[in-house]
Amino acid sequence: MHNHGNYIISLGNLCRWLAEQAEGLGVEVYPGFAASETIVEDGQVKGIITGDMGVARDGSEKDGFMPGMELRAKYTLFTEGCRGHLGKRLINDFKLDEGKDPQHYGIGIKELWDIDPAKHEPGLVIHTTGWPLNESGSTGGSFLYHLENGQVYVGLISDLSYSNPHMSRSTSSSA
Numbered sequence: 179m180h181n182h183g184n185y186i187i188s189l190g191n192l193c194r195w196l197a198e199q200a201e202g203l204g205v206e207v208y209p210g211f212a213a214s215e216t217i218v219e220d221g222q223v224k225g226i227i228t229g230d231m232g233v234a235r236d237g238s239e240k241d242g243f244m245p246g247m248e249l250r251a252k253y254t255l256f257t258e259g260c261r262g263h264l265g266k267r268l269i270n271d272f273k274l275d276e277g278k279d280p281q282h283y284g285i286g287i288k289e290l291w292d293i294d295p296a297k298h299e300p301g302l303v304i305h306t307t308g309w310p311l312n313e314s315g316s317t318g319g320s321f322l323y324h325l326e327n328g329q330v331y332v333g334l335i336s337d338l339s340y341s342n343p344h345m346s347r348s349t350s351s352s353a
């Protein structure tokens with residue numbers, strides 16, 4: 179929990195910047211295209227297939243219909259986040275979780291606040307370990323990151339192991 183000398187950054191801005199660097203190196207970025215299938219041949223991952231575009235609710239093809247593209251590569255890296263649907267399939271098919279600790283999950287929310295400049299301290303990081311969730315018998319914690327321009331990231335992470343089904347209500351009333 180020690181963050182002295184580190185930077186507070188926006189992951190969204192970092193990713194936009196990284197995309198520019200990658201494109202400058204000749205990488206093709208396809209924003210808005212979801213990988214919908216993996217290509218597995220001879221027991222090896224060979225690439226992915228993107229989803230069809232322009233499909234109506236009833237499954238019929240609309241005017242701008244574009245079939246998914248096959249993208250093949252020497253290496254395919256899956257970076258869908260902690261619970262991607264392709265990842266889940268690969269974990270299952272290749273038994274990647276055998277003998278491993280099971281994944282566990284939390285849910286996080288974040289807001290960007292403009293606060294009173296007199297209370298703003300750029301670089302200030304505050305974590306609350308447990309609070310205010312411990313009052314409802316749940317685990318998790320919160321954070322306050324003071325960015326530049328009088329703004330603060332305010333967030334709360336709650337582990338999804340809570341036993342109190344009314345946690346959201348009791349948390350908000352105690353916060």
Ligand SMILES: Cc1cc2nc3c(=O)[nH]c(=O)nc-3n(C[C@H](O)[C@H](O)[C@H](O)COP(=O)(O)OP(=O)(O)OC[C@H]3O[C@@H](n4cnc5c(N)ncnc54)[C@H](O)[C@@H]3O)c2cc1C
Pocket residue numbers: 189211212213214257258259260262263264285286287288333334
């Ligand atoms: C509210 C909140 C606050 C947090 N604060 C911090 C913090 O202060 N510091 C810190 O270090 N960490 C923080 N984290 C955790 C951090 O954000 C994550 O650990 C990190 O973003 C995980 O990165 P990732 O690349 O594995 O997945 P993600 O960031 O989840 O990226 C996965 C990407 O893949 C895309 N995707 C999914 N499926 C497909 C598909 N089939 N085809 C194409 N694209 C797909 C998704 O749209 C997404 O853009 C926070 C998380 C939350 C929720």
